[in-house]
Amino acid sequence: MNFSDLARERHSVRHYTPGLTISDAELEAIFADVALSPSSFNLQPWQFVVVRDPARRQALKNLAFYQQQVEDCAAAIIVCGKLNAHVDTVRIYADAPAPMREKFVPMIPGVYEGQPGLQREEAVRGGSLAAMTLMYAAKARGWDTGPMIGFEADKVATFVNLDANTVPVMIVVIGKALNGQQPQRLYRRPLSEIVHYETLDGRTPA
Numbered sequence: 213m214n215f216s217d218l219a220r221e222r223h224s225v226r227h228y229t230p231g232l233t234i235s236d237a238e239l240e241a242i243f244a245d246v247a248l249s250p251s252s253f254n255l256q257p258w259q260f261v262v263v264r265d266p267a268r269r270q271a272l273k274n275l276a277f278y279q280q281q282v283e284d285c286a287a288a289i290i291v292c293g294k295l296n297a298h299v300d301t302v303r304i305y306a307d308a309p310a311p312m313r314e315k316f317v318p319m320i321p322g323v324y325e326g327q328p329g330l331q332r333e334e335a336v337r338g339g340s341l342a343a344m345t346l347m348y349a350a351k352a353r354g355w356d357t358g359p360m361i362g363f364e365a366d367k368v369a370t371f372v373n374l375d376a377n378t379v380p381v382m383i384v385v386i387g388k389a390l391n392g393q394q395p396q397r398l399y400r401r402p403l404s405e406i407v408h409y410e411t412l413d414g415r416t417p418a
């Protein structure tokens with residue numbers, strides 16, 4: 213499937229065929245694509261907690277304002293961001309070309325240390341980009357997904373044992389749409405409203 217078709221076929225699915233399972237192998241094929249997502253300084257500040265156990269998904273649903281898709285999906289993936297991904301700078305750059313390593317290794321810790329606002333922004337930015345890759349990678353393999361921010365973040369963090377340096381960014385549910393039925397594509401703002409050449413008040417597409 214080419215990318216335009218993939219973009220058009222991905223929908224936020226809320227009604228899933230209950231009782232389906234997704235294997236480790238299928239998940240790990242998807243996550244191998246997700247791991248290729250871009251991130252600031254290549255710090256890859258993402259973590260994924262896969263909740264598959266049916267009883268745990270039912271409990272998680274209660275922390276997600278009773279959104280039924282959490283119970284009916286095959287897996288609810290808690291996409292998280294790491295606030296301290298920069299502590300791995302030396303390891304991440306170990307195999308990088310020497311000029312790159314010599315430039316970035318001394319620089320990166322200083323960018324993030326003592327900057328909780330920036331750490332959080334990067335965790336959410338990185339987690340969000342990874343979540344988008346996850347949704348497309350899943351769709352390319354025949355799985356439907358739904359991104360969700362409607363959940364009690366603190367309770368979900370406790371539910372999946374997040375540590376103090378790991379924040380939930382969003383939940384992505386994955387499964388198969390009930391009866392294969394895809395939701396209607398909702399309104400999209402026209403390009404003339406969202407694209408601006410050179411400045412925000414510049415020319416827009418026709």
Ligand SMILES: Cc1cc2nc3c(=O)[nH]c(=O)nc-3n(C[C@H](O)[C@H](O)[C@H](O)COP(=O)(O)O)c2cc1C
Binds near residue numbers: 224360
């Ligand atoms: C960050 C984020 C959070 C969302 N949270 C929820 C949610 O909690 N529950 C839900 O049913 N849909 C949620 N959605 C799905 C949006 O409603 C959906 O993406 C939007 O209406 C456009 O529909 P589409 O994804 O099918 O194109 C969320 C989407 C994003 C990107």
